Amino acid sequence: MDVDITGARIFFTIHTGIPWLGDIPISETIVVTWIVMAVITITCIVLTRNLKVENISKKQALAEMLVETANNFVRNNTGGNKFDGLIPFVSALFSLSIVSNLISLVGLRSPTADLSTEAAWAVVVFIMITAEKIKAGGVGGYLLGFTQPIPVLTPFNILSEIATPISMACRHFGNILSGIVINTLIYSGLTLASHALFGLIPGAIGSFLQQIPFLTVGIPAITGVYFDWFTGVMQAFIFSMLTIMYIANAAEG
Amino acid sequence: METQPLVTIVPWTFIAQILNLFIQVYLIKRFLFKPINEMLEKRQKLATKELDDARASKEAADALKEDYEHRIEKAHDEAAAIVSSAQKEAELRSDEMLADTQAQIVNMKSKAEADIEHEKKKAINEVKDEIGGIAMDIAGKVVEKEINEEDHRRLIDSFIENVGEAS
Numbered sequence: 049m050d051v052d053i054t055g056a057r058i059f060f061t062i063h064t065g066i067p068w069l070g071d072i073p074i075s076e077t078i079v080v081t082w083i084v085m086a087v088i089t090i091t092c093i094v095l096t097r098n099l100k101v102e103n104i105s106k107k108q109a110l111a112e113m114l115v116e117t118a119n120n121f122v123r124n125n126t127g128g129n130k131f132d133g134l135i136p137f138v139s140a141l142f143s144l145s146i147v148s149n150l151i152s153l154v155g156l157r158s159p160t161a162d163l164s165t166e167a168a169w170a171v172v173v174f175i176m177i178t179a180e181k182i183k184a185g186g187v188g189g190y191l192l193g194f195t196q197p198i199p200v201l202t203p204f205n206i207l208s209e210i211a212t213p214i215s216m217a218c219r220h221f222g223n224i225l226s227g228i229v230i231n232t233l234i235y236s237g238l239t240l241a242s243h244a245l246f247g248l249i250p251g252a253i254g255s256f257l258q259q260i261p262f263l264t265v266g267i268p269a270i271t272g273v274y275f276d277w278f279t280g281v282m283q284a285f286i287f288s289m290l291t292i293m294y295i296a297n298a299a300e301g
Numbered sequence: 302m303e304t305q306p307l308v309t310i311v312p313w314t315f316i317a318q319i320l321n322l323f324i325q326v327y328l329i330k331r332f333l334f335k336p337i338n339e340m341l342e343k344r345q346k347l348a349t350k351e352l353d354d355a356r357a358s359k360e361a362a363d364a365l366k367e368d369y370e371h372r373i374e375k376a377h378d379e380a381a382a383i384v385s386s387a388q389k390e391a392e393l394r395s396d397e398m399l400a401d402t403q404a405q406i407v408n409m410k411s412k413a414e415a416d417i418e419h420e421k422k423k424a425i426n427e428v429k430d431e432i433g434g435i436a437m438d439i440a441g442k443v444v445e446k447e448i449n450e451e452d453h454r455r456l457i458d459s460f461i462e463n464v465g466e467a468s
Contacts, residue, residue: 055305072313075305081321088325092332099340101347115337136330144325159318164311168318225307 051236053229056162077162084147084159118142125289126296134295141169142288149224149280153272160283161228166221170213173291177212180298216290223283227275234271238263438463 056076063071095111104112118139122131148160159165182190194205239261246257305311438460 053307055307055309058303058305069312073305073311075311075314077311077314078317081318085321085325085328089328089332092329096333096336099336101340101344111333111337112341115334115341118334136334137326139333140322140326140329143329144322162305162311162314163308164314165318167310168315169322171315172319172322221308 051232053232056157075162076157077159077165080151080156081144081148081159081165083156084144084151087147087151088143121288122292125292126299130299131292131296134292138288138292141173141291142284145169145220145284145287146281149284150276152228152280153276158224158228160220160224163217163221166217167213169220169287170217173216173294174213176291177294177298180295184299212294216287220283220287223279227279230275231268231272234268235261235264238267435460 058073058075059079061071061073092111095107095114097107098105099108099111118135119132122135122138123129126134145160148158148165152158152161178190181193185193194202194209196205242261242263243258246260246262247254249257441456
């Protein structure tokens with residue numbers, strides 16, 4: 049039995065003549081991202097329907113709680129109201145990440161299982177960090193920051209600066225990918241075990257039951273608690289947390 | 302179906318995901334944060350307004366209470382004044398009445414005394430008159446006797462009769 053783990057499927061490609069960028073592939077990543085965005089947006093719309101000032105519904109209480117949590121999350125990690133403008137950004141990042149991670153539970157391929165997604169997010173965060181640093185110390189101060197504390201360390205400083213988005217992207221991607229790999233291995237392992245176990249039954253019944261992977265029912269759900277639920281929530285949280293902390297640190301100079 | 306490699310960065314997907322991220326930022330801002338923050342602001346305004354209203358009405362109530370207390374105090378004072386004036390009046394009147402009565406009594410007493418005195422005087426005068434009369438009578442009788450024994454006798458008799466009558 050061959051176990052094959054591949055990247056996202058490409059539904060079709062739009063041919064462009066642009067060199068280097070190449071054709072536009074409409075892959076699972078893109079399509080599922082749209083689904084994720086639709087889910088988030090529809091949830092927001094449903095939650096904020098019929099908003100009332102008094103006698104609020106449970107739905108509204110949940111929406112208010114989400115907003116308050118986002119506000120507190122950003123304010124506690126930056127220590128003040130200075131970065132209130134970032135609240136929707138961090139919320140969008142977190143919600144995209146968590147819904148993308150958990151959407152694999154309904155059988156779709158997570159957009160976060162494609163490094164392009166995390167790389168895109170990490171690059172945006174990196175640009176914001178750099179922008180904050182330049183805003184805090186000016187272009188000269190920013191560039192001079194690389195020679196601290198001694199000029200010899202400049203290459204290492206540049207390396208560590210570039211490492212920030214790469215590590216963010218790869219941390220998130222690696223966790224999700226490892227979940228997929230391990231889930232696939234567990235599935236195929238259990239299928240093989242099931243095949244071997246029911247192969248012990250002699251005759252036609254045995255060879256029939258061999259074809260049905262009974263053991264794959266139930267056990268992956270237990271491992272899924274960690275590899276899908278915990279990792280999914282944790283990585284979304286870590287990514288948002290790092291984003292806000294890096295930006296807050298950058299502003300401090 | 303064609304698949305992309307497991308670990309790769311597809312330039313178009315990369316660009317699309319950046320755009321998707323910003324679209325999501327806009328959507329989440331527009332559909333979650335804007336309405337909720339507006340509502341929270343409205344609620345805060347309402348709470349502030351209600352607090353102000355409550356404060357104002359409390360102030361009004363306090364003013365009213367003070368006014369009432371003032372009025373009640375005034376009413377108490379008035380009542381006390383009325384009561385004391387009534388008491389004074391009653392005292393005055395009773396004093397007056399007492400004095401009146403006393404005066405009357407004194408009056409009556411003096412009148413009675415005067416009456417008694419008068420009566421006494423009258424009686425004395427009467428007695429005096431009587432005695433005078435008697436003396437005159439007696440004198441007359443005495444004079445008559447000398448004239449007429451018989452008459453004298455008769456006079457004595459009549460005198461005695463008169464005296465008997467008078468007594």
